[in-house]
Amino acid sequence: MALFELLLLLLLSAVALGWVARRFKFPYPIALVAGGAALGLAPNLPQYAFDPQLILVAVLPPILYQAALLTSWTDFKANIRPIGLLAIGLVAVTTLAVGATLKLLVPEVPWAAAFVLGAIVSPPDAVAATAILSRLNMPRRIVTILEGESLVNDASGLVLYKFAVAAVLTGAFSFMEATAQFALVSVGGIGVGILLAFVYIGVHKKLGDPFIEVLTVLTIPYTAYLAAESVHMSGVLAVVAAGLVRGRYAPEIVSAEMRIMARSVWNLLVFLLNSLVFILIGLQMRSVVGNLGQYPPALLAAIAVSITAVAVAVRFAWVFPVAYLPQRLSGNLRDAKPRPDKNELVIISWCGMRGIVSLAAALALPLTLPGGAPFPHRDLIIFVTFAVIITTLVGQGLTLPALIRRLKVGSNWSLHDEQLRVRAAMSAVALAAIDEVMAAENVPAQWAHSLKAEIADRIALAASDGTELTPRMELVNRLQHAAIKAERAELIRLWRANEIGDEVMHHLMEMLDYEQAHLPKLAAAAAASTGSSAPHLQGEAP
Structure with a gap:
């Protein structure tokens, strides 16, 4: 009965929040985070028990896969350097900065748990940003960089997240060993994803029925994720690689009828999964806050504001130097690619909204350590994550159009x-x-x-x-x-x-x-x- 109640609540909330987003013309993640916050304030809501590990497996593969399918490989490859600097370099720096800030504010938090929070909030979600930018006729390269960053930084952030969680669970961490393992699981995950993509492409050519084709496509992200994880490789990178490869060949192997059907199926599935995660966090937020009674409200507010400010400030501090440094080092001789101007860099820096990936990662934290002790400061990590998401999505998301108009960016018609x-x-x-x-x-x-x-x-x-x-x-x-x-x-x-x-x-x-x-x-x-x-x-x- 509890499962049916949750499904009914999911459907009703999705309908209401989708209508709100359409009615007031803002990206639906903003409506979802507001709906989740409203559920957190509602009294006497039922609590639904769920396995935290199922969140990552159930929610992230289709969301990452759809994003990879929609990514232009040509544009992605042409902008690989700025995408890599943002999606890997900035994610690592943000993880360290946020972790150090939490450790400074709450000294009793173990370093490994502090870096878990850093890895959770390090990858921005480009859904809200690109939804706004696409309506404002932004330069194509800016949107490409943000979409490519969002695709790769989800993978890099989640890989760092798994290493940090493992350090909390085992109590041991070696930087050199973690670096070597990071490279191994990344390359292995990409290899698994590419292999499965070509297997599915071969299978797809033999099907010939739109319904079976759509059902087959829905299995790709889960198969890639589980296959990679079963051999201890990166499941998220396997999903991203499979999506990029199959997206490259999709126009040649997908029928028009299947395309029409798949669009609706994917849009509905991804929207429902996003709604599910925000509903679950809303239902848990009252108990999460109740478990933080040892922290004064002023301290909780200070932690949330400080972590959010650090996450936003690090992005600004990173974007401008990496945009100019390569040309300075090369003397403007070997770097012929045009870089965004200062106003465009401000927009890229401001597009640091956190979203569904961060929230799913927070909900997926284990409840206990192997010895049975509670996961250290799990409720605090979930609370701060939700605070960062709601602050960046609402604050940066709603002010982004005004900032773009103020800076007079958005006249590229390429x-x-x-x-x-x-x-x-x-x-x-x-x-x-x-x-x-x-x-x-x-x-x-x-x-x-x-x-x-x-x-x-x-x-x-x-x-x-x-x-x-x-x-x-x-x-x-x-x-x-x-x-x-x-x-x-x-x-x-x-x-x-x-x-x-x-x-x-x-x-x-x-x-x-x-x-x-x-x-x-x-x-x-x-x-x-x-x-x-x-x-x-x-x-x-x-």
């Missing part, structure tokens, strides 16, 4: 121009193919006039980016939405009158949904009146 260039090339080929078929069939050219006009309208709509439509295009757009709305209403009328069966209704409704999904969006009121689809919660994955 991605838009590239899209126009590709659309023009595709349309030219399409028009040539139409002419070729018309000539071969020896039919009047005017028969294809409407199709050519539709292609021309597509080019015009892409050129306007859907933001500044001409009066004619606005009218055509409204007419298309109105036509689909009328078709949908008539389809429902015929179905309710029992003039058509359910199967025909569902098939035609799906066709209308796809047609509407490909139309430029109208204003909010118009979109609502035409039965717009669910909010876009996260990136799409094939």
Whole structure:
């Protein structure tokens, strides 16, 4: 019964928080962290027992895998140096700085446990940041660096996290041994992920059924994680490697029908997993705070503020030097790649919001040591982690758009121009193919006039980016939405009158949904009146 209650609470909370995020137009992680905080304040909520180790296994693989699928390998490789400096160097420095700060503020915390907190809050989550940046037309390289950083730093942070937890459990730690083991488990995890990716690519080519394909794809992240962990390699790096490799080959092996289906499945799964973790932390927060009675509230607040400030300040202190140091060392001769300007570096520094990975890692902390003693200061680590997440997500996330406008960053149209260039090339080929078929069939050219006009309208709509439509295009757009709305209403009328069966209704409704999904969006009121689809919660994955 408790499991069903938790599932019901999960679904109801996900619906409410998803609606709030859409209604107030901010990234859904902010709504989730606010919802989790609200649950923590609610009295008499039930407590659900769960195995902490299952959190990492159940939640992180699909989230990391989807992020890897959506990462452009070309852009990732082109920006590998800044991504590596942020995702590995900054994570290590943040782990040390946060751990030392906690040890300074609470001397009774063991060094290993202090570094556990440092590893937990070291990797920022780019979901909220990129959701905002994508709407504000930021330079493409900035978004690429942040997405690449978020992908790799989750892996590096979790590897450091496992080493720190192991040091707490065993009471022993050797820097040289840990460094060698870090390299081994990292390379081994990447190797396992690449191998499994090619195995699944071969299997995928033999399937041929969209439903089976989607179900098969859902097993990839869990298989990669468990396979790597079973041979004592990095499961998270195996998942990331598998996602990057398969994402590279996905356009060639994935059917259109499977892509459409998989997008909805992945978006729903990842959103529900995010919701689950924030709900669990909310349900536990009252007992966590209750177990911290030995700390005065002022001290808890000071610890939370200090750790958050250190995490934010270290990012600023790291970003600016590493952006300029390589060119200084090379005398600007060997480093021809353009670097972000100062205002863009401020934006990168401010995009340090912590999120789902940090929260899942905190919840996954063991309850006890091998001897049966409680894990040292587990409740304090969970409390501080949640405080850092809510402060950075809400504080930095909500102020990021204003900061971008204040710094006047966001005028690079390279991605838009590239899209126009590709659309023009595709349309030219399409028009040539139409002419070729018309000539071969020896039919009047005017028969294809409407199709050519539709292609021309597509080019015009892409050129306007859907933001500044001409009066004619606005009218055509409204007419298309109105036509689909009328078709949908008539389809429902015929179905309710029992003039058509359910199967025909569902098939035609799906066709209308796809047609509407490909139309430029109208204003909010118009979109609502035409039965717009669910909010876009996260990136799409094939």
